[in-house]
Amino acid sequence: MRVVRRSSDRSARPVDVAEAEEFLRLFHAENRDCGSLQQRLDRMRYEIDTVGTYRHTPAELTFGAQVAWRNSARCIGRLYWRSLKVRDLRDVHTVSGVAAHCVQHLRMATNDGKIRPVISVFPPETPQCPAPRIWNEQLIRYAGYKHRDGTVLGDPRYVRFTEALTTFGWWPPAQRTSFDVLPLVVETAEEGPHMFALPAETIKEVPLSHPELPWFAELGLRWHAVPLISNMRLSIGGVSYPAAPFNGWYMGTEIGARNFGDSERYNLVPVVAKRLGLDISREDTLWRDRALVELNRAVLHSYREAGVTITDHHTESQRFLTHLAKEEAAGRKCPVDWSWIVPPMSGSQTPVFHRYYDEDPQRPDFLLDEDATRRALEGGPPRFA
16 A cells, blocks of 8 residues: 555535435335335435435435436446445445455455446545545556557556556556556545555456457457446435445447457557458458457457356347336336447447437436546546645
8 A cells, every 4th residue: 555645625515405305205116115205304304404414224325326327328237227236335434444345346246257236335425524536447447558659558548547656656567568457546535545456366357369260369368357437426315425336247349349449449450450361451341340340259259268247239238128118117217328328339230229218317326527537547636635
């Protein structure tokens, strides 16, 4: 552990009573055996009048986190929202405590490859006490090292984050690779930002190979098993939980078409195309499309060979329509961001492409703040500077 910078206090505004009431009415409407709604509303108003906020019961917290996943407009995997395991960590206030529970979360979610959806909810923002922050965009992300000629070893998305952590005192491995796991950065108002190395035994990675192309394994590619988002804010009934890391499992295109395929990320499509012997001299040979398909086939094949949960974009699109039908049958709106739900390859070949959706946001929800995005990409500035 290494202290990066001392910080000062910044606190939250009082909770909006109307938003709190809206959530509690939703909770009682979908949980008929949870007691008197009026008594709960009275207690909530008393707490907000007294201290500016109110404390969710464990049942309310679990329901709120699950419904936030149900309402997450950019997630195609919401059919499984009820399966989300909620870890109530609202009494963990130290940077070391948050980091330790993040490691435990990673162990639980990995589950020897049979990925489990998990969320760890740390203390909320209150008028009396600011909440912890996790800087990383995901708990596991790979470093990006920029060379003098402008080329990058590793993930170009995290070049500035890597440079910032190096300035703060992080030592990259002596033998740098394209897949060096970055340290976790946790910040509180009392202690400032600290860095923590994730134990190697908690990071399950999948080496990539191809079902038909022996040379593919020679590329030395690998990716981590669990997509564990860690810089989004969980908002439940007016109460904000800035540190609430959560995970599902990967859809293959997230790795093959985006992390490996995007030109501003690992940009492996030209590499694979050349190894395939494709004509890359002009675009109408569709060499990009052919290489992208083989890259994504390798991802799906490798994860299944390794016994790690993954899904393909065709299967998950069908499942999403099942979720949509269930929500409509229950009389609920299902917000959808079309640009995120439609897969990044073969979009028109999936059933989610050919329809319109309700775009109105619903609460509870996961939100991304500009300062959280900046910290995750630039390595600062600290929230409580």
